Amino acid sequence: MRLVTARLLLRVLDRGASLSRLLPAGLAALAPRDRPLAQALLYGTLRRYHRYRPLLDRYLRRPPRPRDRLVAALLLIGFEQLAALDVPAHAAVHATVAAARLGGFPWAAGLVNAVLRRFQREGRETLERLAREDEEVAWNHPRWLIERLRADWPDHWQAILAGNDAPPPLVLRVNRTRSTPDAYRERLAASGIEARTLPAYPDALWLPDPVPVERLPGFESGLCSVQDGAAQLAAPLLDPQPGERVLDACAAPGGKTAHLLEKQPRLGHLLALDREAHRAREIERTLARLGLRAELRVADAGRPEAWWDGTPFDRILLDAPCSATGVIRRHPDIKVLRRATDLERLTETQDRLLEALWPLLRPGGRLLYCTCSVLRCENQARIAAFLARHPEARALPPRHPDGLTDATGMQMLPVRNPDRAPAPDGFYHALIEKEPQA
Known part of the structure; x- marks a missing residue:
């Protein structure tokens, strides 16, 4: 089990694979009794990766060679077993050493045993010392994201980082x-x-x-x-009326599409798009399970000339591709997959989608822009720039007990309100109305 888990971890760390896409097939290869522990190891190791990674530099004489990266992955899941999971120390060490042998690294068995025994003896003190020396270890996040959050949310950044490491509700x-x-x-x-x-x-x-x-x-x-409460706000904020035409522009996996149909069963027409066929099939499965129907198309929402029939929409939902920095507690691999350099590409995509879809909205219609990001460059900055380019667009900033509202929209942070539980996911909503024709 630990060998399979380490190989899955490497696919995330070295190949940039998404854990949520790897997990179903990866767990299916294991005996049912082993799946819960394997899942806990993967999520926990990725959640605490920035805390464990420096231990490899501290405990190993030299960085692992590319062909030996599996040994490093086994050590990482070994740290997780000893530091965070209810696995007896002797069993964790023995099973991880056995996985090294089984994986074709008999020479590494002694190394794995020695490193994990050392971590067992002094790991807590070592982590405390590293946390004093390295902000990434102290906050268990990549440095670029710590700096972004500190700049964007000077009053909340520490609570956001702590919330990202909390179990999701x-x-x-x-x-x-x-x-x-x-x-x-x-x-x-x-x-x-x-x-x-x-x-x-x-x-x-x-x-x-x-x-x-x-x-x-x-x-x-x-x-x-x-579906988290923050995501459940999209349908009531868009508030489609009976008989209206609605577009869900980036609809997979279909949760918001379904909620729109549940909220307003008498819609005139709902078109749900996704540019990837396998993602569109996720929408289809979601709607089938819930007993709902919509028109589904595999298409790029940013190229409406390829799919739009020319009839304006009354409501448009744009759940834009984003950094997903608001849902790290659910997808801890985001910490290792996302890079600061991704933001320029993402913000260009967000602007392109807004510009492409705006002409499809009828005068008097409403567009809801949302992301599962907590970064201002993807949220408030995008909508402020859009409003500046379009004098016919009027912001209708939502309000909610868990939200922070400004002139562009409403930001929700993964920070618990002490008067309520649980904390919502990090989410941004901006409702924009097109000026009716005179």
């Missing part, structure tokens, strides 16, 4: 075409699952003790979906 969205939050809460209770309502998110239920979706009654028949 399990929040459900109840499918109101089939049930209600109160009725589904009772059904959960009958199955021995505690759920709490979230008054600021009318369709949501929060499970303080998360369970696998397979245990959720009626999940496969479409009674509920997993």
Whole structure:
């Protein structure tokens, strides 16, 4: 199991693979009893990667050669077992040493044993010393992101970094075409699952003790979906009316598409786009499970000449590609996959999509721009620049108890309000209305 886990970790670290895409097939290769530990090792090691990585420099005489990178990955998951998981130390060391032998590195068995035993003896003190010397270790994030957050959110950056390392809450969205939050809460209770309502998110239920979706009654028949409260705000903010034409421009995996249809079952037409066929199939599966229908197309939302029929839309949802820095607690691989240099490309894409879709909106119609980013360059700066280019566009900044509203829109941060629980994902919403024709 540890050998398979280390190989999956290397695919993230060395090849830039997405953990959420690797995990289903990777876990399927393991015995069911081993899957929970493998998943915990992967998520935990990536969550604490910036804390563990310097230990390799401290404990190894020389950096691992490229062909020996699997040994380094085994050491990283060994650190996670000893530092954060409820695995007996002797079992963690023994199994990790055995994985080195099984992986074709018998020469490294002694090295792995020695390093992990040393970490067991002095790891806490070593990490404390490294944290005093290195900001990346202290905050467990890449330096570029620490600096960005400190500049963007001088009053909140420390809480954001801490929130990114906290376990993500399990929040459900109840499918109101089939049930209600109160009725589904009772059904959960009958199955021995505690759920709490979230008054600021009318369709949501929060499970303080998360369970696998397979245990959720009626999940496969479409009674509920997993969706954070912040993402659940998109449909009510866009507020489509009966008979209207709606475009969900970057729709995969389909959660917001589904919520729009649940919120307004009498829509005239909903077109959901994604540029990748496998992602469009995710939308199709989401809607089928929930018993919903929409028109799906594989298309680039930024090239409407290839798919638009010329009829304006009443509402447009643009959940733009972004750095995903607001959902690190759910996807810790973002810490190692994302680079500061990605931001220029992402902001260019965001501007391109806004400009391409704006002409498709009817006068008096509304466009909701949202991202799961907490960086101002992707959010407030993009909308401020768009409004400056388009005098016919009027911002309608949303307000919410968990949001920070300015002239462009509303930012939600993954920071817990002490009066409420849980903290939302980091999310930005900007609602823009096109001036009606005189």
